[in-house]
Amino acid sequence: xxxxxxxxxxxxxxxxxxxxxxxxxxxxxxxxxxxxxxxxxxxxxxxxxxxxxxxxxxxxxxxxxxxxxxxxxxxxxxxxxxxxxxxxxxxxxxxxxxxxxxxxxxxxxxxxxxxxxxxxxxxxxxxxxxxxxxxxxxxxxxxxxxxxxxxxxxxxxxxxxxxxxxxxxxxxxxxxxxxxxxxxxxxxxxxxxxxxxxxxxxxxxxxxxxxxxxxxxxxxxxxxxxxxxxxxxxxxxxxxxxxxxxxxxx
Amino acid sequence: xxxxxxxxxxxxxxxxxxxxxxxxxxxxxxxxxxxxxxxxxxxxxxxxxxxxxxxxxxxxxxxxxxxxxxxxxxxxxxxxxxxxxxxxxxxxxxxxxxxxxxxxxxxxxxxxxxxxxxxxxxxxxxxxxxxxxxxxxxxxxxxxxxxxxxxxxxxxxxxxxxxxxxxxxxxxxxxxxxxxxxxxxxxxxxxxxxxxxxxxxxxxxxxxxxxxxxxxxxxxxxxxxxxxxxxxxxxxxxxxxxxxxxxxxxxxxx
Amino acid sequence: xxxxxxxxxxxxxxxxxxxxxxxxxxxxxxxxxxxxxxxxxxxxxxxxxxxxxxxxxxxxxxxxxxxxxxxxxxxxxxxxxxxxxxxxxxxxxxxxxxxxxxxxxxxxxxxxxxxxxxxxxxxxxxxxxxxxxxxxxxxxxxxxxxxxxxxxxxxxxxxxxxxxxxxxxxxxxxxxxxxxxxxxxxxxxxxxxxxxxxxxxxxxxxxxxxxxxxxxxxxxxxxxxxxxxxxxxxxxxxxxxxxxxxxxxxxxxxxxxxxxxxxxxxxxxxxxxxxxxxxxxxxxxxxxxx
Numbered sequence: 001x002x003x004x005x006x007x008x009x010x011x012x013x014x015x016x017x018x019x020x021x022x023x024x025x026x027x028x029x030x031x032x033x034x035x036x037x038x039x040x041x042x043x044x045x046x047x048x049x050x051x052x053x054x055x056x057x058x059x060x061x062x063x064x065x066x067x068x069x070x071x072x073x074x075x076x077x078x079x080x081x082x083x084x085x086x087x088x089x090x091x092x093x094x095x096x097x098x099x100x101x102x103x104x105x106x107x108x109x110x111x112x113x114x115x116x117x118x119x120x121x122x123x124x125x126x127x128x129x130x131x132x133x134x135x136x137x138x139x140x141x142x143x144x145x146x147x148x149x150x151x152x153x154x155x156x157x158x159x160x161x162x163x164x165x166x167x168x169x170x171x172x173x174x175x176x177x178x179x180x181x182x183x184x185x186x187x188x189x190x191x192x193x194x195x196x197x198x199x200x201x202x203x204x205x206x207x208x209x210x211x212x213x214x215x216x217x218x219x220x221x222x223x224x225x226x227x228x229x230x231x232x233x234x235x236x237x238x239x240x241x242x243x244x245x246x247x248x249x250x
Numbered sequence: 251x252x253x254x255x256x257x258x259x260x261x262x263x264x265x266x267x268x269x270x271x272x273x274x275x276x277x278x279x280x281x282x283x284x285x286x287x288x289x290x291x292x293x294x295x296x297x298x299x300x301x302x303x304x305x306x307x308x309x310x311x312x313x314x315x316x317x318x319x320x321x322x323x324x325x326x327x328x329x330x331x332x333x334x335x336x337x338x339x340x341x342x343x344x345x346x347x348x349x350x351x352x353x354x355x356x357x358x359x360x361x362x363x364x365x366x367x368x369x370x371x372x373x374x375x376x377x378x379x380x381x382x383x384x385x386x387x388x389x390x391x392x393x394x395x396x397x398x399x400x401x402x403x404x405x406x407x408x409x410x411x412x413x414x415x416x417x418x419x420x421x422x423x424x425x426x427x428x429x430x431x432x433x434x435x436x437x438x439x440x441x442x443x444x445x446x447x448x449x450x451x452x453x454x455x456x457x458x459x460x461x462x463x464x465x466x467x468x469x470x471x472x473x474x475x476x477x478x479x480x481x482x483x484x485x486x487x488x489x490x491x492x493x494x495x496x497x498x499x500x501x502x503x504x
Numbered sequence: 505x506x507x508x509x510x511x512x513x514x515x516x517x518x519x520x521x522x523x524x525x526x527x528x529x530x531x532x533x534x535x536x537x538x539x540x541x542x543x544x545x546x547x548x549x550x551x552x553x554x555x556x557x558x559x560x561x562x563x564x565x566x567x568x569x570x571x572x573x574x575x576x577x578x579x580x581x582x583x584x585x586x587x588x589x590x591x592x593x594x595x596x597x598x599x600x601x602x603x604x605x606x607x608x609x610x611x612x613x614x615x616x617x618x619x620x621x622x623x624x625x626x627x628x629x630x631x632x633x634x635x636x637x638x639x640x641x642x643x644x645x646x647x648x649x650x651x652x653x654x655x656x657x658x659x660x661x662x663x664x665x666x667x668x669x670x671x672x673x674x675x676x677x678x679x680x681x682x683x684x685x686x687x688x689x690x691x692x693x694x695x696x697x698x699x700x701x702x703x704x705x706x707x708x709x710x711x712x713x714x715x716x717x718x719x720x721x722x723x724x725x726x727x728x729x730x731x732x733x734x735x736x737x738x739x740x741x742x743x744x745x746x747x748x749x750x751x752x753x754x755x756x757x758x759x760x761x762x763x764x765x766x767x768x769x770x771x772x773x774x775x776x777x778x779x780x781x782x783x784x785x786x787x788x789x790x791x792x793x794x
Contacts, residue, residue, distance in 0.1 A: 116604035279521025313659035333621040333655030380515035
């Protein structure tokens, strides 16, 4: 018998390859990864932001990849984690939206439904121990209100006023919480998110300084161009580094 | 040779002594009993129209769809058994999405037509299924081949057309289609021409109420398949009916 | 009894392009007792006539709740209806699980109709011998659909199926235009009145609290509710107050055969299936059918 065989079974498993005698294994580490996505719900919509780097391990492999995907006229995704899994997600979501289009009955999926759809798929894959290695932020605007929800590779799904993925979960989320007010506007929030991206660029080695912001409002989805952050490297602590005996870095 | 009573016409797996498969011909009969469907491939797009006989005035307008979108760039219009037609449309959708997932580009019209014809053909081969009682006009657009119109028949053949007609009034409709100049005709004009043809071939004495349903893929729709906006269809139909009234008035005068 | 050699096999077309087995399945719907559906801008109401297999038995089910927002009334083979209703329940639950939203009614009906079509094209299964009236609400408002064994489905403003449904249809065709603006009570009353038309010519049947069941679905978020037994009384009382229907009903005289055949077959004529001629079966409660 040859050492490699295609596994039997249902569609999704067909491509999995197992070594004879060894247990079947699937994705155990992500390869090309995107880092942070930030999201904030505002009085008049939702804003999300990401940088545009995709790392291969610690190598800054790609530096102008969009990690946003428009799903419908009032819904977008911002995705962190494995980039090829993100591409797979796009294919899947696009196929679903095509099915909605051809039904041609005046109905489509709301941002809430899209979030649920993603959550079901992510949980399904995790139960097959073959997860799509992503954290997905769903941003939408429906019935006069912003929608901001998250799904991760385990299928954990929830909504919140502020959301972050990747390194942003550690460094960005407290800043987002501080900045958030129920009456904050989209325009204001864009400034806040850009500032936080700057902090992330300073501190997270998997983040670059070319970023993309997107908003979803009553007017629809607006995905901004990739722009370069204005950064300042002259801060004293940046230049001088840590003091002797200080446990912190800089 | 006559078919009835010979016993050679009871199954698709039976040839008659002179080499015909009568069950396929009977399936085509089912289409000939149904509302006329016509399509044109013209200068800036494909337009298809179908006459939907309305069985009750209590129906909600627009129900009993005969025009189905199958992908962003293609649609089918069904003549014959509506429920069989939905099965074809569903299969077309599956083919579109599987092509997309393999090649990451929209399925070209001729590929879709061939796959759909293959699907229909399978139903002519076995005794435990019957052929489809419907024909599908297929309109599609792709960047290489431009606008395409195909007719897929229950026998499993499909041909590309400039103008095609199936259903009750197909003979008269074909004659009318032959008078059109497909090279210069625009979709806007085609909507009016198709409405006129449907209005003309419609048999008022047999089916009183009918709806006109149209589907197009054209420059105006940004190469997306969609139902032709209802106001355009209504306007075209009204104009066609007015023209018909004028004609009959003239006939009366003579 | 056999009409011709083309009518015993699902996969055989007649020389005219008709499918007799499918047409016969359509006849099974007419064997069942009547179901009526009406729709306003805010509500859908179903009214059904329940039959009893015997004096000592309970009634056979006519209404099946599918989800909070969908309910069906059935005419034809009850056992087949149960298969379809279980399918519909599964599908609505699946939709809710997948999208966290109630399933649009039209999408549900489309799936049921597609399921029905499959068994009209394969020799291995007979077509479903049941017609459904599906009442439901979704984002686009209230909907009333009819599905057929042939795999056809239609959206209606008002419709009746089952035995002697032609009388109810005749009544509805006269009144349906006024229903769009009707209130719930008025809507229920017109459904019951239409239902009464199906028993108006019968000497031994009349609408009672025992044999009448009503279902209501509204867009006000109140979900679906069913009225049975005592709850039906007011609507039956109101019928008696109004003039008896048989007074103005000319085509009721000879039972359902003459009246029901052309119209009940009409939906399929649209799909190219010509109406079956006479042999509409004799009226009478068959145990399998409600």
